[in-house]
Amino acid sequence: MNAPAPAPADYLSRLNPEQREAVETLDGPLLVLAGAGTGKTRVLTTRFAHLLKTGKAWPGQVLSVTFTNKAAREMRERVAAIIGQPADGLWLGTFHALCARMLRRHAELVGLTSSFTILDSDDQLRLLKQVMDAAGVDLKRWPAPGLMAVIQRWKDRGIVPGKVTPAEDSDYANNRAHALYAAYQDRLKQLNTADFGDLMLHVVEILKNHPDVLADWHRRFRYILVDEYQDTNLVQYYWLRLLAQGHKNICCVGDDDQSIYSWRGAEIENILRFEKDFENARIVRLEANYRSTKPILGAAAGLIARNTGRLGKTLRPGRHDAEGDKVRVVSLWDSEEEARMVGDRIEQARRAGQNLAEVAILVRAGFQTRSFEERMITLGLPYRVVGGLRFYERAEIRDALAYLRVLAQPADDLAFERIVNTPKRGLGDTTLKAMHDLARSENIPLIAAAWQLLPSMRPKPRQALTELLQGFARWREMLGKDGHVVVAATLLDESGYTDMWKQDKSPEAPGRLDNLKEFVRALGEFENLSGFLDHTALVMENEENATAEKLSMMTLHAAKGLEFDMVFLPGWEEGLFPSQRSMDEGGEKALEEERRLAYVGITRGRKHVIISCAANRRIYGNWTSSIPSRFIDELPPEHVEVEGGARPRAAEQPSMFNAAPMFARRPRVIEAPAWDVKERAPRPDAIKVGQRVFHMKFGNGNVIAVDDDKLDIEFDKAGTKRVLDRFVEKVG
DNA sequence: AGGTTAGTAATTTTT
């Protein structure tokens, strides 16, 4: 380790000049702007190695932060390979895992003990409901999830209950949001628990208010590495800034063009402001892309150039073999035809030898996968849907976890409440209410209240409850001698929980029993119960058997960081993508985020990208017609090949009739108009307001507004719709 | 206490 740095190190010679600069600039603040596919992970891990090889730091003196457990695991593996030993003692992990670790050491400074438990989102909501209920809030009028979102946003911004400024306040529940926030935080402390947001919030408070503690951490961490910096929220930024104050050696890697989580509290300003935040900061841009073909890069670059407020960065092909097919844009009549088109092309590609594991369908919203799933089933093409419910979020796993939590922490009211009547024991609202009342008035845990209430209960519930309480006493005793795995299995059997699913006739029941077996097995990988419980709270992920050759379907959000040979991007229609809802909420900023999402989608593809839009789509049971996404028009034509009737909308096309105000604001716009001129030029019999028309899906109606080729039509039967003029015929 | 039915709402979700 102490060996002098070897001459031109071998691992450096494999890097391109900009990557090398990012690796070798070790001291001082550094922002690495890493475009998609430019070797970000390689830079991150090589930099870690370089820190060690140059003797600048010991492994334990480097703090490496990621967002996902997956990224943390990958980095850990690669670092372990570099240092030639298991990377166990390293400070490498997700923001939340690292904060949990720090908080365990200083818990008492924020009124917790070091054995605090971490709440999952389910528990958070139930607890908040109780708090609101106790405060007399009408939960129908003010649903708890709304307040939960407000509180989470506060926590994302590092705001503790006393510090809610009027500007940051919410009028939720008649201006009681901040009071309820305070009550919720009190309750969390009483239960010795922290929710996800608290992990960051508490640690930042500690570092802010206890200079001695902060100095300790400064002594420990000489170098800080941050991945996906564009996704950090304010409290994460505060945390990093506090920790970096000591040595100022902070290296943040990210891409402002891939910032797609603002709705989760991420502040793109963090990355945009980097140079101002950290004095004498350097910026290195990684722009050589080793992943995709030229047309794919050209299309992506042209699209993202429409965004304002970028740090600026243009991907260029880094490979010599980057020639390839143009990006295809296919327009179809309806969503069923779209699903057929995608299925057919995948089938065709497979016949040509394409590995299905390298094919993906990326959608804006989860529900869109359904029509593709149906299609793949009919065609017999194997697929997997990535995302959705994660292992530890399944009801049966949460129930089993709740049993174990009561075992480990009898005072865990939320867990006890969850399982007290699961399986059904005849203990309903009335019994639960009595327990709650007693627990609150005596200030004791629910389970203690339950013991006290036993004598006064009616025989039937009394017997059921006695059995459960004695069960816990017995299982807890077992824990000392039999080991946690045996106890867990016994507990699930004796409590009647497994029987509940064995008797369940629903088609999911067998799968749930399998999950429970897997759960007990996973438990065996941990030395003790509390280690396992921490893991499940922080590592909520699916372990995928990625071995099988299946095509993948997922949301664009879930696709960030992945790559495929062939990528389908369906549903590029106004309203769906960009999402109307987003734009209603966030305006121009939201539109830019949608555009970044489109950019992320296109840059997932190595060789083939197929974008499609459907003129008609069934949404919530009824047919809705839509027009192609503006993002289709924004693709540089020279990199795109259009199939079907998709055309750019005239508003953004140079023409004698519109002055195209958008061009004025956007200097870096595409020059060439050359789409399919033949198709759009002749429109002799333009439709006017008041014209009676017929539409294949909606029947007859009257035109009430005309916007170039888009018509607003009041249909006799189907209500008012916006459709393209080419789908209607004049009547009368 | 628990099951049934009617009404309503509906993105994205790294931890």
Place this chain on the structure above:
DNA sequence: TTACTAACCT
């Protein structure tokens, strides 16, 4: 269309 919740009945 579906999925979840809240009121309603047994």
